[in-house]
Structures are given as structure tokens and as C-alpha cells.
Amino acid sequence: LRQEKEKNTMRQKFWELGGSKMGNAMRVKKDDDNDEEAEPDQAASSSNANVNANGEVDYKKSTGYASHMAKQKTEAASEFAKTKSIRQQREFLPIFSVRDELLNVIRENNVVIAVGETGSGKTTQLVQYLLEEGYCTGGHIVGCTQPRRVAAMSVAKRVSEEVSAAVQETGRALTEVDQLGGTVGYAIRFEDCTSPHTKIKYMTDGVLLRETLSDPDINHYSAIVMDEAHERSLNSDILFGVLRKVVARRSDMKLIVTSATLSADTFSNYFGGVPVFRIPGRTFPVETYFAKSVQEDYVMAAVKQALQIHFNHEPGDILIFMTGQEDIEGTCTVLAEKMEKLGGDSPPLLVLPMYSQLPADLQAKIFETAPKGIRKCIVSTNVAETSLTVDGIKYVIDSGFCKLKVFNPKIGMDALVVTPISKANANQRSGRAGRTGKGYAFRLYTDRQFREELMENAVPEIQRTNLSNVVLLLKSLGVKNLLDFNFMSPPPEENIMNSLYQLWILGALDNNGDLTPMGRNMSDFPLDPPLSKMLLYAHEHGRCSSEVLIIVSMLSVPSVFFRPKDREEESDAAREKFFVPESDHLTLLNVYLRAKQYKFDAKWCNQHFIHSKGIRKAREVHSQLVDLMKQRRFDPQSCDGSWDVIRKAICSAYFYNSSKIKGIGEYINMLSGIPAALHPSSALFGLGYTPDYVCYHELISTSKEYMSCVTAVDGYWLAEVGSMLFSVKESYETTLLRRQKDRAEQAKMEQELQKKQKLEEEERQKE
Ligand code: CDP
Ligand code: MG
Numbered sequence: 001l002r003q004e005k006e007k008n009t010m011r012q013k014f015w016e017l018g019g020s021k022m023g024n025a026m027r028v029k030k031d032d033d034n035d036e037e038a039e040p041d042q043a044a045s046s047s048n049a050n051v052n053a054n055g056e057v058d059y060k061k062s063t064g065y066a067s068h069m070a071k072q073k074t075e076a077a078s079e080f081a082k083t084k085s086i087r088q089q090r091e092f093l094p095i096f097s098v099r100d101e102l103l104n105v106i107r108e109n110n111v112v113i114a115v116g117e118t119g120s121g122k123t124t125q126l127v128q129y130l131l132e133e134g135y136c137t138g139g140h141i142v143g144c145t146q147p148r149r150v151a152a153m154s155v156a157k158r159v160s161e162e163v164s165a166a167v168q169e170t171g172r173a174l175t176e177v178d179q180l181g182g183t184v185g186y187a188i189r190f191e192d193c194t195s196p197h198t199k200i201k202y203m204t205d206g207v208l209l210r211e212t213l214s215d216p217d218i219n220h221y222s223a224i225v226m227d228e229a230h231e232r233s234l235n236s237d238i239l240f241g242v243l244r245k246v247v248a249r250r251s252d253m254k255l256i257v258t259s260a261t262l263s264a265d266t267f268s269n270y271f272g273g274v275p276v277f278r279i280p281g282r283t284f285p286v287e288t289y290f291a292k293s294v295q296e297d298y299v300m301a302a303v304k305q306a307l308q309i310h311f312n313h314e315p316g317d318i319l320i321f322m323t324g325q326e327d328i329e330g331t332c333t334v335l336a337e338k339m340e341k342l343g344g345d346s347p348p349l350l351v352l353p354m355y356s357q358l359p360a361d362l363q364a365k366i367f368e369t370a371p372k373g374i375r376k377c378i379v380s381t382n383v384a385e386t387s388l389t390v391d392g393i394k395y396v397i398d399s400g401f402c403k404l405k406v407f408n409p410k411i412g413m414d415a416l417v418v419t420p421i422s423k424a425n426a427n428q429r430s431g432r433a434g435r436t437g438k439g440y441a442f443r444l445y446t447d448r449q450f451r452e453e454l455m456e457n458a459v460p461e462i463q464r465t466n467l468s469n470v471v472l473l474l475k476s477l478g479v480k481n482l483l484d485f486n487f488m489s490p491p492p493e494e495n496i497m498n499s500l501y502q503l504w505i506l507g508a509l510d511n512n513g514d515l516t517p518m519g520r521n522m523s524d525f526p527l528d529p530p531l532s533k534m535l536l537y538a539h540e541h542g543r544c545s546s547e548v549l550i551i552v553s554m555l556s557v558p559s560v561f562f563r564p565k566d567r568e569e570e571s572d573a574a575r576e577k578f579f580v581p582e583s584d585h586l587t588l589l590n591v592y593l594r595a596k597q598y599k600f601d602a603k604w605c606n607q608h609f610i611h612s613k614g615i616r617k618a619r620e621v622h623s624q625l626v627d628l629m630k631q632r633r634f635d636p637q638s639c640d641g642s643w644d645v646i647r648k649a650i651c652s653a654y655f656y657n658s659s660k661i662k663g664i665g666e667y668i669n670m671l672s673g674i675p676a677a678l679h680p681s682s683a684l685f686g687l688g689y690t691p692d693y694v695c696y697h698e699l700i701s702t703s704k705e706y707m708s709c710v711t712a713v714d715g716y717w718l719a720e721v722g723s724m725l726f727s728v729k730e731s732y733e734t735t736l737l738r739r740q741k742d743r744a745e746q747a748k749m750e751q752e753l754q755k756k757q758k759l760e761e762e763e764r765q766k767e
Helices: 002-007 010-020 042-046 065-079 086-092 094-108 122-132 149-169 205-214 234-249 265-270 298-312 325-341 360-367 423-434 447-453 468-476 493-505 517-523 529-542 545-555 565-576 584-597 602-607 612-631 644-654 715-721 732-766
Strands: 111-116 141-146 184-188 191-193 200-204 221-226 254-259 276-279 286-290 317-321 349-354 375-380 393-398 401-408 413-420 439-443 658-663 666-669 675-678 693-701 705-713
Touching: 086 094, 086 149, 094 111, 094 122, 094 276, 111 122, 122 141, 122 149, 122 200, 122 221, 122 254, 141 149, 141 205, 149 184, 149 200, 149 360, 200 205, 205 234, 205 468, 221 234, 234 254, 234 265, 234 468, 265 276, 286 423, 298 317, 298 325, 298 375, 298 393, 298 439, 317 423, 325 349, 325 375, 349 360, 360 375, 393 423, 413 693, 423 439, 468 493, 468 517, 468 529, 517 529, 529 545, 529 612, 529 644, 545 584, 545 612, 545 644, 584 612, 584 644, 584 705, 602 612, 644 693, 644 705, 644 715, 675 693, 705 715
Parallel strands: 111 254, 111 276, 141 200, 141 221, 184 200, 221 254, 286 439, 317 375, 317 393, 349 375, 393 439, 675 705
Antiparallel strands: 184 191, 401 413, 658 666, 658 693, 666 675, 693 705
């Protein structure tokens, strides 16, 4: 019986867990950062419960764990002083002992694979060595790509400090150039923190991929470090193919691919057997423990385990691997509550969350050393698996799950799903405990589950997600036949065909699969294909690109509506005041325009339950998109309040996401026939106004399918802008009338024929 019970575990269980625990585990994204990075915890952003109107996490209000932190805050700050100089820290890293050897190999080879344990110094040191070695002369710069933007930003900050420290040692006074964005900068989508002084540029792999569009030889780079290659993010996989060609053309460029795992041969073989340089590790043994029985609830199990360690084991920090924002907050809250209950004399525990939506200053807290006698407990997504290294971790608790973007054929788009990790992930996670001394890893799954249910390696993103973004990009790069592109791991042919189809219905590709002028223009924007389409349609047909630019910007940032846990009604009422009854997209436009009237004032935003940081971000995105439009001489035009044309532009981009009314407030998807309900947050919900046809931005799949961000459209528009999918059918009455008319005509003809025959008969008889 027990075996039976264990059998139907992890893979199925995550659905159950996902259903109850992860309210939006299945949140379907269309999505805000799709083309940019492996940021599995991004989409959890819809739950803003604990984020205040300034976009800051409000610990006291929604979670208990702050109260515990607050007590120690002042004490902590004074003790955070570093004991070692930055130079000493740098020279202590394993990579420093092989610095010259590594630089020699790079000098002699165009492509080098560098493998080293996490924390050996690959990400922070390699680019600095290249700078020191003179790779940044003659206007050249060194680039380093990251699959996650959290890593790009935080590492750039650290390296900027390290470079400044080196400058100070030479006796030169620090200037503006030494700040982040000067010598060391970073670029992520919609955020460019670099300057003409920048010599070391950290960026997401998506950003570099985009740069290859305007400069296929990326001539200003003397070297590229492709970091975290083992992660196999979608954009990295495409970059491999693109950069392979660049190094073949440019003998002066260096490409260094780094990986934290030993499976470097795949990379070496891909580049034709290039050298693999192994950076010696400095790791300590880790004792691994499995759960004795299958755990029903990994959040509770993790909390229990953490308390067990805290009260029974020797000093050393704890790192818990959770799935996404929601679970992380849940874990932190429960942990703090339990600590609170245990009373004041129990040893203090500093609980720190880590996920991509967390404000940068709070993310930075995980790197600070806790005051003496206080144990740190970090609860993180898999970003702490290899991208970020926290020193001093002695205990690892592994939930066994992570959030992955997976193509969901049922709804035809990517969804973030809580998924069991692979064995390789599990071992990486355990390894984090042995960086500074002997460590312990507690796995919240059984030995049998590990052996029988976990896959050896995670499936590369390219084999599990929607590809329309990269397909458009590759087409723009002149790749005619995608099936011939040299993929390291080819995506399923079906995925490619699907993406080609999607681009074809959007009008980006012609019947031969070649880029149309529309497709070429679409690829100029760092947006999902439908959003670029909306913008271009608005420009070409609607004369409403000013308004659509705002809508697209608002759709490119996490929701700006703020809905705190204990003030739901109040905030809902505030939101309703912005509603435009026939459209959530127009509601977004309305919010932005109103905020603009008040000069995006933070106080005004607060009063109206709008995230001021979110709307400021939308404003930045907006100004960048306006620049892109103007560069192409597409001067934004306004429709001056006649908003129907905007709805048509929305329809032109999302007609394949359209639903037809079926009953009162019930809709079914026009293509799949799947029932889809209006999301309760929609402006169309509960207003007694239910249009016959709607288009939606995305589907949210919980207990049932919900359409989110919905706009009423005219049925005739669907036939016009989506003519490859829809046509106008006659109504029943028209058909009836036409048939009557047909029958009457036929009867008349028959009568005439009979008459004529009769006449002829009579004639003959007469004769
Ligand atoms: O890339 P790899 O995992 O090989 O190591 P790294 O990220 O270059 O980290 C080298 C060292 O820098 C580690 O000891 C980190 O703790 C430290 N580091 C830091 O103190 N602050 C950061 N924001 C990033 C890294
Ligand atoms: Mg690294």
C-alpha cells in the first residue's frame, strides 16, 4: 500500500499542491519577460498582497517575519562591517590561483569552456581579468551574459565595487566613472545602465541577442563571457548558434562559455572540440538526508526542518529552496510565526526572502553577514542554485520543486508550472552547503523519489516553451530554414511549426515563411510579437499609436493595481473608478493618463491604490518605445478620445485569443471551444454588460480558465483582421429568407418551363 501511495507522488502531487498552495502557480503568461530571461519566479507578481503602494515589501503589514527582524536591525547594521579587504577577498577565490593559466588558454583559443564550482569566481572575476589584460582597449568592451536579470544587476553592482576598490589602491580618487553604469554597467530589457565609459557590460542573454540584430558581428566586443551556460535558457541556446558564426567570422573575438556543472563536453563538442578549462574547486563534504516518508506539504515540511536545525544543530546559516514568491512568503511567514510563539528566549533567527520581484535593496540583504550569534535563514527560488553565491551556508533544505515555464498545448501558450527538479539541480542545491565547511543537505523527498522520479537533467527551455519570439528574431537574422539552424538541442519540430503558424496569422510571415515588411518592423521592438503587431497596426491603420504605446507599456510591467490583504474592498472600489466598461486595456490607458495628469505623483498613486514604482516603470518603458518608434519615423499619433479604433488595434493582435458569449457571463474560446470565464478583476465583470465577442491578453488557469485583461470587440473586426481564422456567417433569418427566395425562384422557373413545354406540346398537336 505504501509503495502504491509513493508511486502516485511528485509528478501528480505538484498539481494538487499547485492547486491549493500556489494560487497562481499556473498563471499563464503571455508575458512580461518572455524574450529575455529564465526568470521562473517573475509571474508570481500578480500577488501583490505584501507589497505596498511604493512597490516596497511591507513586512509588518502582511507577514510576521519582519517583527522578528526589526528587533535586530540596528544591532545588525553595526556589525556588517567587512573584515577582509576587497582585494584579499578576490585573491582568496579559487579562480585567482589559475588566473594566468586561464588567460593563456584564452589568448591561444577563440572559444574556451570554463567549468568551475559555483562561487569559484567565474562571474565576478573573469571579466575583470580580461579588463586587466587589456581586452578593453581601442574602444572595445567585454560583455557578460546572464540568463537572469536579478543576477545581471546584482553582479554588476558587486563588480563595480571591486573595480573601484582596485582604482582606490592605485591612489586615484574615485569619480563618476567608477560608479555603477560607468566602467562597469549592465543592461536588461527596458533598462540600460551603461555609458560611453563602460568597459565591462553585464546583460541578459536576450539583450545581446537583440544587439546582434543591429550589428551582426557585434564589433565593439572584444570578448563575450556567456555565463551560466548549464542553465540552457532559451536565449542562451539561440546565442550559441549566433555567436558560433560570429567567432568564425571574427578571429579577434573571444568567446568564453562558463558552466557550473561538469557536463561541459556538450558545449565543447558544439564548438568543434574546443578546450575545457577546469577551475579547481574548494568544496567540503556535504551529508545528504532524505525524507523518510513522502511529504504532503513542502512549505510546512521546510519550516519544520528549519526549526529542527535551528534548535538542535551547531551555528551556520540555512538556505531553503522554494518555488516562487508566494511559497517563499508563506514559508517566511509561518517560520516567523512559529519563532514568535516559541517566545523571546529562543535563539534569534534572521529570515530573509529572495526572489526576482523583491526590491533590490532587500535582495542585497542576503549577502550581508548576520551579527554574531544570529543564524541567517534565506528562503530563495532556484536563483541561489548557481547564479548567486551566499557565503556561510551550512544547511540546505531542498523542497524538490521549482517553477518552470512550460508550453501548455491546451491553452496554446506558456504557463509557469511548479515542477519537480532534476537530479542535477538537486545535487547543485546540496552543494551549496559545502562552500565554507562541512555541510548538511536535507531533501524533503524520499530516496526512492529521487532515484525513480527525478530526471537526470532539466529539459532545456528551448524544448518546452513557445518559440515565436526567437523564430521572428532568427528570421530577421536571415535564417531561412529554421530546421537547418544549428541548435545545440533542437526544439521539437512541432514547436517550430506552431510558432511559424502563429507568426503567419499575425502577418509577420508570408505563405513561403519569409518575413513580411510587417514582420521586419515587428522584430525591431523588444516585445512579444502580438504586442509589436498591436503597435504597428495602430500606427498603420488606426492613427492611435500614442494610446497603444501606453497600453503596451502598461502590459509590459507587473500589474500596477495594489490590493493589500486587509483593504481589499477599499482598493477594489478605488480600482473600479478607473474602469472603462468595455475594456481592461482601455482601463490601463485611463489609469496611465490620469496618473500623468497628476504628474505620476507618488502620493496620488498611494491614495488610488496604484503602485507608483510600477507606473514609473511603465513610463520608462513608454519613453523607450516612443524613441524606437521615432527612430523609424513612425511618429506617434493620437485618436483624440475616439477609443473604438484602439479596440480594433487590440483585436488585430489578439484575435486568436477571442471568445464568444455562450450564456449569461459565460464565454467559450472561438478556436478551441474551451469555456473561459471573465476574471473577477475585469472591468467587464459584473457590470451587466456582456458583449458578444471579446479578445483577451492571457488566460489564467486555476480551478477553471479565466480570461484576464479583456476587451469587447466587434465580430466583423475578427473577420477583417483575422480573416485566416474567421469569416462572416449569415444569420439564421438571412439564410431562411435566402432559401425562401431560392425556392420561389426555382418554382417560378419550373412553372415557366412547364408553361413553355405545354405551349410546345400545343404547337405540336396543332401541326
Ligand atoms: O560565478 P561563480 O559562481 O563562480 O562565482 P561568483 O559569482 O563570481 O562569486 C565569487 C564570490 O563573490 C563569492 O564568494 C560571492 O559570495 C561573492 N559575491 C558577493 O559578495 N556579492 C555579489 N553580489 C556576488 C558575489
Ligand atoms: Mg556565476
